[in-house]
Amino acid sequence: MKTSRPSLARTMMTSLRNRRQRPEGAATGQPGDGVMTVASYNVHKCVGTDGRFDPGRIIDVIQEMRPDVIALQEADQRFGERSGLLDLNRLRLETGLLPVPVMSGAKSHGWCGNVLLFREGIVEDVHQVSLPGLEPRGALVAEIELQGREGRSGLRVIAAHLGLMRWARRQQADFILDILQSRSERPTLLMGDFNEWRLGPGSALTRLEPVFGPLPPPIPSFPARLPVLSLDRILANRTGLITDITVHDTPLARMASDHLPLTARVDLKSLKD
Numbered sequence: 001m002k003t004s005r006p007s008l009a010r011t012m013m014t015s016l017r018n019r020r021q022r023p024e025g026a027a028t029g030q031p032g033d034g035v036m037t038v039a040s041y042n043v044h045k046c047v048g049t050d051g052r053f054d055p056g057r058i059i060d061v062i063q064e065m066r067p068d069v070i071a072l073q074e075a076d077q078r079f080g081e082r083s084g085l086l087d088l089n090r091l092r093l094e095t096g097l098l099p100v101p102v103m104s105g106a107k108s109h110g111w112c113g114n115v116l117l118f119r120e121g122i123v124e125d126v127h128q129v130s131l132p133g134l135e136p137r138g139a140l141v142a143e144i145e146l147q148g149r150e151g152r153s154g155l156r157v158i159a160a161h162l163g164l165m166r167w168a169r170r171q172q173a174d175f176i177l178d179i180l181q182s183r184s185e186r187p188t189l190l191m192g193d194f195n196e197w198r199l200g201p202g203s204a205l206t207r208l209e210p211v212f213g214p215l216p217p218p219i220p221s222f223p224a225r226l227p228v229l230s231l232d233r234i235l236a237n238r239t240g241l242i243t244d245i246t247v248h249d250t251p252l253a254r255m256a257s258d259h260l261p262l263t264a265r266v267d268l269k270s271l272k273d
Contacts, residue, residue, distance in 0.1 A: 034267065034268050034269060035265050035266065035267060035268065036068045036069065036146070036265070036266040036268055037065070037066060037067045037068050037069075037263055037264070037265060037266075038067060038068065038069045038070065038071075038157075038189060038191065038234065038242070038263065038264050038265075038266055039062075039065050039067040039069070039070040039071070039191075039234075039248070039261050039262060039263045039264075040070070040071045040073075040159075040191040040192055040193070040232050040233070040234055040261060040262050041058075041061070041062070041070060041071070041072050041073070041232075041257070041259065041261035041262075042072075042073040042074055042161070042192075042193040042231075042232060042257060042258075042259035042261075043058045043072055043073065043074055043075055043085075043086075043256075043257050043259075044074055044257040044258045044259060045074050045075075045077065045078075045085055046058050046075075046085045046086065046256075046257075047257075047258075048255050048256050048257060048258075049223070049224055049225050049254065049255055049257070049258055050255060054256070055085055055086050055087060056087075056090075057252060057255065057256035058086060058256050058257065059086065059087070059090060059091050059094060059095070060252055060256070061248070061250070061252055061253045061256050061257075061261065062091070062095055062097070063094055063095055064248065064250060064252065064253070065248050065261060065263055066095075067095075067097070067119075067263065068118065068119045068120065069116070069117070069118045069119070069144070069157060069189075070097065070116075070117050070118075070261075071114065071115070071116050071140075071157070071159035071160075071191040071192055072086075072109075072110070072114070072115040072116075072117070072159075073113055073114055073159075073161040073192055073193045074113045074161070074193075075109050075110055075113055075114070075115040076108050076109050076110060076112075076113045076115075078113065078136070081105055081107045081108075082104070082105050082107070082108045082113075083105075083107040083108065084107060084108055084109030084110070084115075085109070086109060086115075088109065091117070095119075096119050097117040097118065097119055098117060098118060098119075099115055099116065099117050100115075100116040100117070100118065100123055100126055100140065100142045100144075101123070101126065102126060102128055102140065103128065104128070110140065111128045111138050111139075111140050112130070112131075112136055112137055112138025112139075112161065113138075113161060114138055114139060114140050114159045114160065114161055114192070115159075116140050116142055116157060116159040118144060120146065121144045121145055121146045122144070122145040123142060123143070123144055124143040124144065124145055124154070125142070125143040126140065126141070126142050126143075127140070127141040127142075127179075128140060128141075129141060129175070129176075129179065131160070131162070131163070131168075131171075131172040131175055131176075132168065132171045132172060132175055133163045133165065133168030133171060133172060134163075134165065134168065135163045135164065135165075135168070137161055137162065137163050137168075137172065138160075138161070139158055139159060139160035139161075139176060139192075140157075140158070140159045140160075141156065141157075141158050141179060142156070142157050142158075142159075143155075143156050143186075144156075144157060146268065146271070153187075153268060153271035154186055154187070154271065155186075155187050155188075155189065155266075155271055156183075156186050156187065156188040156189070157188075157189050157191065158176060158179075158188065158189065158190045158191070158192075159191055159192055160172075160176065160190065160191070160192040160194075161192050161193050161195075162192070162193070162194045162195050162196065162204060163195065164195055166196075166202060166204075169194070169195060169196055169204035170202070170203075170204050170207055172204065173204040173205075173207040173208050174207060176190070176208075177207070177208070177210075177211055180211060180237075187236070187237070187238055187241055187270070187271045188236065188237040188238075189234065189235070189236055189241070189242070189266070190208070190212055190233070190234075190235040190236075190237075191233070191234045191235070191262075192232070192233070193231055193232050193259065194231060194232070194233050195231055196231065197218070197229045197230050197231060199215075205233075208235065211237050212235040212236065212237055215233075215235065216233075216234070216235070216242075216245050217245075218230030219232075219245060219246065219247050219262060220247070221247050221259055221260040221261070221262060222258065222259050222260070223258050223259075224253065224254045224255075224256075224257060224258050224259055224260050225254050227247065227249075227260055231259070232259060232260075232261070232262050233262070234262050234263075234264045238270070240267070240270055241266060241267075241270050241271075242264040242265065242266055243264065243265050243266075243267070244263075244264060244265040245262060245263070245264040246262070246263055246264075247260045247261070247262055248260060248261045248262070248263055
């Protein structure tokens with residue numbers, strides 16, 4: 001029996017039909033309710049859909065979401081000294097978020113443009129990964145110990161930005177799975193810009209399904225002004241670990257970057273082994 005493969009036109013029509021049903025903004029947990037908000041955001045080097053470079057707008061969007069953990073992509077310049085593009089001191093003062101420390105260039109915020117920030121907890125380990133492919137792509141693997149009402153609990157967060165070439169994305173997905181197989185099993189989130197909207201045998205998403213499947217429903221996040229492609233993802237290796245995945249769709253977010261950010265809620269009680 002021949003199965004139909006998703007086409008770009010079909011994906012765009014489905015996204016347009018569903019757009020009116022998506023609530024604006026993000027659902028965030030209230031302090032002390034045992035829920036943590038996580039987010040993923042490709043900030044497009046702080047250049048908005050109006051062509052303006054404005055890092056302050058990115059910080060304002062992050063403030064709208066009020067995340068406890070957030071993975072940023074394209075937060076550093078791509079070439080030269082790969083200088084960071086955000087005011088991390090302002091970000092800390094206005095949001096309470098601190099970057100996971102990395103060994104990188106003196107002026108860089110993160111690793112290959114990936115920055116992982118968190119509000120509370122202890123970073124036990126950070127592993128910087130160079131992903132295979134022709135483009136300079138990378139991932140951050142961080143082990144974070146969180147403190148909640150139920151006591152301390154550990155969470156592994158992988159912040160990644162996959163490549164533009166389909167064959168490279170498949171290799172990069174396999175590489176991430178190999179990293180997980182070499183480490184102890186624990187609750188894990190994989191967040192970032194996967195540059196992948198297709199499913200099927202040739203998709204990087206399909207390769208991730210044995211560990212992170214079944215995949216949550218796709219949520220269009222690109223392009224920001226009229227999102228039709230689900231390039232950004234938040235995945236978990238345990239059923240029920242994440243809930244309420246939504247796109248943060250506000251007037252400011254539509255202007256600040258060419259991607260809309262995604263948010264999700266994590267029940268801290270579910271982190272217990």
